[in-house]
Amino acid sequence: MAIQFKIQHEDSSCRARAGSLTVRNQQVSTPVFMPVGTAGAVRAVMPSELKRLGATIILANTYHLSLKPGEGLIQKAGGLHKFMGWEGPILTDSGGYQVFSLPGVKISDEGVSFRYEVDGRAVTLTPERSMEIQSALGADIIMAFDECVSYPCEYEVAKRAVERTTQWAKRCGQSHKNSNQTLFGIIQGSVFPDLRKRSAEQLLDIGFEGFSIGGLSVGERLQKMNVVLEETIPFLPKRYPRYLMGIGLPEDLLNAIERGLDMFDCVIPTRYARSASAFTNRGKIRLIHKEYRRDFYPIEPNCRCYTCQNFTRAYLRHLFVSKEILGAMLTSIHNLYFYQDLMKQSRDAILENRFSRFKQAFLDQYQS
Amino acid sequence: MAIQFKIQHEDSSCRARAGSLTVRNQQVSTPVFMPVGTAGAVRAVMPSELKRLGATIILANTYHLSLKPGEGLIQKAGGLHKFMGWEGPILTDSGGYQVFSLPGVKISDEGVSFRYEVDGRAVTLTPERSMEIQSALGADIIMAFDECVSYPCEYEVAKRAVERTTQWAKRCGQSHKNSNQTLFGIIQGSVFPDLRKRSAEQLLDIGFEGFSIGGLSVGERLQKMNVVLEETIPFLPKRYPRYLMGIGLPEDLLNAIERGLDMFDCVIPTRYARSASAFTNRGKIRLIHKEYRRDFYPIEPNCRCYTCQNFTRAYLRHLFVSKEILGAMLTSIHNLYFYQDLMKQSRDAILENRFSRFKQAFLDQYQS
Numbered sequence: 061m062a063i064q065f066k067i068q069h070e071d072s073s074c075r076a077r078a079g080s081l082t083v084r085n086q087q088v089s090t091p092v093f094m095p096v097g098t099a100g101a102v103r104a105v106m107p108s109e110l111k112r113l114g115a116t117i118i119l120a121n122t123y124h125l126s127l128k129p130g131e132g133l134i135q136k137a138g139g140l141h142k143f144m145g146w147e148g149p150i151l152t153d154s155g156g157y158q159v160f161s162l163p164g165v166k167i168s169d170e171g172v173s174f175r176y177e178v179d180g181r182a183v184t185l186t187p188e189r190s191m192e193i194q195s196a197l198g199a200d201i202i203m204a205f206d207e208c209v210s211y212p213c214e215y216e217v218a219k220r221a222v223e224r225t226t227q228w229a230k231r232c233g234q235s236h237k238n239s240n241q242t243l244f245g246i247i248q249g250s251v252f253p254d255l256r257k258r259s260a261e262q263l264l265d266i267g268f269e270g271f272s273i274g275g276l277s278v279g280e281r282l283q284k285m286n287v288v289l290e291e292t293i294p295f296l297p298k299r300y301p302r303y304l305m306g307i308g309l310p311e312d313l314l315n316a317i318e319r320g321l322d323m324f325d326c327v328i329p330t331r332y333a334r335s336a337s338a339f340t341n342r343g344k345i346r347l348i349h350k351e352y353r354r355d356f357y358p359i360e361p362n363c364r365c366y367t368c369q370n371f372t373r374a375y376l377r378h379l380f381v382s383k384e385i386l387g388a389m390l391t392s393i394h395n396l397y398f399y400q401d402l403m404k405q406s407r408d409a410i411l412e413n414r415f416s417r418f419k420q421a422f423l424d425q426y427q428s
Numbered sequence: 429m430a431i432q433f434k435i436q437h438e439d440s441s442c443r444a445r446a447g448s449l450t451v452r453n454q455q456v457s458t459p460v461f462m463p464v465g466t467a468g469a470v471r472a473v474m475p476s477e478l479k480r481l482g483a484t485i486i487l488a489n490t491y492h493l494s495l496k497p498g499e500g501l502i503q504k505a506g507g508l509h510k511f512m513g514w515e516g517p518i519l520t521d522s523g524g525y526q527v528f529s530l531p532g533v534k535i536s537d538e539g540v541s542f543r544y545e546v547d548g549r550a551v552t553l554t555p556e557r558s559m560e561i562q563s564a565l566g567a568d569i570i571m572a573f574d575e576c577v578s579y580p581c582e583y584e585v586a587k588r589a590v591e592r593t594t595q596w597a598k599r600c601g602q603s604h605k606n607s608n609q610t611l612f613g614i615i616q617g618s619v620f621p622d623l624r625k626r627s628a629e630q631l632l633d634i635g636f637e638g639f640s641i642g643g644l645s646v647g648e649r650l651q652k653m654n655v656v657l658e659e660t661i662p663f664l665p666k667r668y669p670r671y672l673m674g675i676g677l678p679e680d681l682l683n684a685i686e687r688g689l690d691m692f693d694c695v696i697p698t699r700y701a702r703s704a705s706a707f708t709n710r711g712k713i714r715l716i717h718k719e720y721r722r723d724f725y726p727i728e729p730n731c732r733c734y735t736c737q738n739f740t741r742a743y744l745r746h747l748f749v750s751k752e753i754l755g756a757m758l759t760s761i762h763n764l765y766f767y768q769d770l771m772k773q774s775r776d777a778i779l780e781n782r783f784s785r786f787k788q789a790f791l792d793q794y795q796s
Contacts, residue, residue: 099752103752103753107738129749136722136724353497384471385753
């Protein structure tokens with residue numbers, strides 16, 4: 061078996077759990093946040109810094125990598141780990157989420173067709189093709205190819221997407237041959253409890269080593285998301301890792317952890333950093349604002365990251381004002397560290413049965 | 429005295445010399461290359477990486493920093509070292525070189541007036557003002573304010589610039605009060621041997637702890653530059669560090685080292701890196717070229733830098749093609765390492781009286 065997942069402790073006050081995921085012979089403590097390296101690079105952050113700031117597993121995008129530079133080239137390079145200089149575990153998504161947001165995409169039971177925006181070439185993505193690409197990329201955890209619907213979505217449309225997602229998940233399981241890789245299923249069903257239940261049960265029947273809750277963060281509100289989580293998670297046996305795709309802000313992560321989620325990924329910490337938004341215990345700040353011109357404190361005075369240990373808000377503001385790349389680099393490091401630290405604090409709280417209190421205390425300060 | 433300079437060895441086959449500059453209680457081995465941090469940041473390179481790649485002293489620009497964020501703010505931040513998170517020695521230029529290249533600049537014996545391109549405000553730079561700014565910035569080595577002429581330049585114009593540079597150098601010496609800082613003089617005189625001689629002699633009379641050869645790299649050819657160096661250096665006592673400003677390509681540095689220069693700065697390694705040009709022992713390569721698409725070797729196979737130890741040309745090409753910031757970051761690290769390594773190899777060769785042979789062997793391969 062390519063991964064092992066053990067729950068180390070369940071918080072007595074909520075559904076939150078602390079676990080250990082063994083991937084690539086490395087330990088990944090959960091809850092875990094995976095920085096996103098869309099094109100095989102976490103934007104503006106070197107792998108050595110990723111390691112230093114505490115990242116243990118990262119995500120890369122099948123859609124982008126298959127088109128540029130192409131999975132064949134990455135395979136020839138010795139796989140994605142070697143290509144991008146990251147020795148830790150990697151998870152690749154299935155390409156579905158990106159594809160369904162493209163204009164002019166055509167969906168059939170067979171798969172999905174679209175034209176690549178850069179050069180106009182016709183591309184078809186099927187469950188088999190997604191497995192083939194992901195096998196060539198060589199990530200440690202790979203995702204089944206699913207149909208992701210937008211929000212809001214009519215019941216009948218969501219229902220057909222669940223049926224298709226189940227059929228595609230079967231085909232993914234059948235064509236998944238690379239024993240170094242662990243395949244996760246993706247539960248769909250929009251905001252409809254019975255569809256979520258059906259999707260979960262059908263995927264469990266097929267059998268996967270982990271389950272993702274997909275189709276969220278597509279426009280629904282936090283409250284809706286929480287309802288979906290609460291309606292879906294009871295159908296997932298505790299022994300499997302649970303992964304909430306593409307989410308989110310710190311408050312979203314804490315909400316999901318409280319409901320029993322283990323794994324997360326999101327572009328927010330790095331994307332926000334590039335536009336000068338930094339996370340602090342008292343909420344986000346825009347470093348480019350004039351009020352930081354003479355602010356000689358670090359982004360977050362209690363933070364132990366490289367950026368906060370060495371640079372002030374005034375310096376970072378100067379970098380952004382001067383359009384120096386270093387501004388994005390240093391803020392990305394801080395934001396990712398902030399997310400890693402949030403996971404570590406969450407885990408510590410779970411181990412001491414005080415997660416809900418921790419969450420409330422964090423939010424009280426963060427949203428003040 | 430704020431700095432100490434000792435010549436450790438003079439090559440028996442040429443004028444090249446290996447020295448040790450003690451600045452800020454730190455040892456800087458010469459010949460030395462100083463990465464340029466124009467706006468208080470070496471573009472796309474974190475201070476921790478600068479240290480790791482072997483940089484011992486860096487340069488920052490008085491002109492840029494005085495206008496943005498202003499020297500007052502940097503002083504308030506605790507000085508430039510603290511502001512930019514660099515604990516090693518720093519040298520600041522005088523602002524002259526930048527100012528004289530501005531459109532609509534007005535020069536008088538008093539100083540220089542211009543309008544700041546960003547907000548149109550009127551700015552006057554004088555020798556006294558340059559010293560005041562540099563004192564507030566707090567660099568370890570500071571430069572006298574000089575008049576830099578363009579190339580080609582009429583004899584009479586160059587002559588008047590030398591006279592003015594001498595007068596301004598005197599005023600810099602008189603207004604230089606910060607005992608933590610060491611003031612260097614800048615020799616002008618365009619390509620006219622008698623003017624270079626006069627400038628050197630007059631600056632020696634005033635007395636400085638180091639001398640820079642300015643007014644080069646403004647359009648003249650390498651051969652002209654070498655003539656100037658050979659006509660100027662004999663008038664400089666050996667005991668002072670000699671600094672060639674704003675130069676240059678690897679071949680320029682080796683030429684200057686052979687003629688007895690000790691210190692260099694240039695934006696080339698970082699600027700070239702951002703446009704995907706990388707230095708190798710066989711010359712520059714453009715990483716974005718198609719021929720590197722499936723090239724799974726590092727930029728320079730024998731290089732020990734972080735980039736070459738971990739990434740291939742194919743990956744770097746992919747980063748540049750994908751417009752990932754990481755491409756500029758990793759190539760900047762390599763190029764700066766390449767320059768640092770060139771200085772180290774030069775020094776080792778000098779210590780063994782084989783610099784000219786080393787230079788020829790390097791150029792034979794580099795220009796092949």
